[in-house]
Amino acid sequence: MANLNKLNLLMCGTGEYTTGWTRSGASKSDKKIGVVALTLFDLRRLGKVDKLGMVGVNGSKFPEIRAHLQHNIAQIYKDLDVSFDSFPGDTETDPEAYKVSIDKLNPGDAVVIFTPDNTHYAIARYAIEHGLHVLVTKPATQLLSHHLELIDLSRKHNVVCFVEHHKRYDPAYGDARVRARELGEFNFFNAWMSQPKSQLETFQAWAGKDSDISYYLSSHHIDICCWILQDKAVPTRVVASAASGIATSKPYNCIPGTEDTITLLVDWQSVKSLKHKGTAVYTASWTAPLKSGIHSAQHWYYLGEKGDINIDQAHRGYDVTVDDTGKTWYNPFYMKYSPSESGHFDGQRGYGYISIEKFVDAARNVNAGIAQPSDFDAQGLPTITNTVLTTAILNAGRISLDEKRPVGISKDGGKWILH
Structure with a gap:
């Protein structure tokens, strides 16, 4: 059997959907502890993910984000490690910090992009050109021309590129x-x-x-x-x-x-x-x-x-x-936040979780040589090709x-x- 190595992954974006933290503090929506980071912390617990990073623009947010995740995730769910490398530094502001963090990754690693819509294309392109698998939130891009370019680039570099249309998994x-x-x-x-x-x-x-x-x-x-x-x-x-x-x-x-x-x-x-x-x-x-x-x-x-x-x-x-x-x-059915009987996170069947796990599984299978990125186009998954x-x-x-x-x-x- 092929060796499915754990996936190193960078989270681009530090906002509500990633962490449950907003510019005014903890989110008051139905995503009070986020979706992306929580899912990836659990996938790390389950052995699918290894090193995690998170990048934003303003590093001064990270102390509050870490405290928020520690209090609302680590202290609520059993055996959930909420640690991650952060970019830029806690006293720095850098709108291009994503380039610094992506440069530290290796081909075959992955990037998930949950940033403002107008930034998706630039970050996804930079990641794909570095040989990284990409999951980008909807809309993939704002311009059709940019979407078509990402299709071509993902094929050229033979990487998985999914769009996070999680409602396909509802x-x-x-x-x-x-x-x-x-x-x-x-x-x-x-x-x-x-x-x-x-x-x-x-x-x-x-x-x-x-x-x-x-x-x-x-x-x-x-x-x-x-x-x-x-x-x-x-x-x-x-x-x-x-x-x-x-x-x-x-x-x-x-x-x-x-x-x-x-x-x-x-x-x-x-x-x-x-x-x-x-x-x-x-x-x-x-x-x-x-x-x-x-x-x-x-x-x-x-x-x-x-x-x-x-x-x-x-x-x-x-x-x-x-x-x-x-x-x-x-x-x-989207995200189940109540813990299991054993005290562990229990939302693995939620379609918000499944959407990210499907991407992680696809990237690991391609890295192991048991699948090609084009295989997922035929499966009805929200690939960059299928969402044009x-x-x-x-x-x-x-x-x-x-x-x-x-x-x-x-x-x-x-x-x-x-x-």
Whole structure:
């Protein structure tokens, strides 16, 4: 049997999703102790991961982050080591610290990228060119041209490059996808996803400046729709519209032009029948009510030739009511934070965890010579190749908003283009 060596891994990004720590302190969302670092600490306990590093821009955050992880993870779960190497130093600020930390890795090591959307491409490119496997959070890139470049680079350097579309691992979404593909030709898809206005405080440094709510949230359901329609239909045109006025007002004071809610209307063409066309509406907002009992409202409706599917992932029949805070809907299918009977972390079946573990397993298998990165394209996993249409739609939506026009999507010489 091939030797599956442990994977050395660098976490790029120190924020809420990685550590549960934000610029205002511990997160108040459903990710109070993060996802990425916790998952990797547990994978290290289980023998899949070895050395861990974490890189950000401002090193002064690390003492607070370490204390947060020690108090909320190490002291809660049995046998969980929360140590990691950090970059830059605790008294340093360096926007290119990722280069210093990546330079210390060896080919075959891995990088996970959970940083602001506009930084994904530069970090992923630098890592891939150094022979590292890459997991980048959604959206992979903001520009289709950059996404295509990462596809080419990952093939050239023969490394795994996944996009962290964790909803592909949600058992309800996965089952719905199989059933949707049995409903004949595609006709209509409608998706809604929102987060409370408090997120505008968490993301104030980049909201409306470096990215928008469509890239940040609609990327989830656009990817699910593209996954369902893979080899069945292709997008041909995108028209975008947006609401505004809340994010740019007090107390959030985001920069002028920041949209509150963005809707993309997308035309789809069947690849097997010229007469069958479909439409999809993807809407995302970060101005939802503050005390609605859920952090992320998320539901979608699929209409096919032979039937329909309606799925609501925010309300799963599990709610808790507390005197002080009211009713809250919980989703342990994503990340289960309550310890096991033995006191260990017990969230290995959560789809937030599985998404990262799948990447770690893929990288280890390629390093051992028992798989090729291209093998995962055929498995329906969210590889950089399999997620190109998600980026195409998101990029087209941004152009449509900025230039106030429809944007076409088509193939030219085997590669997707916008026009």
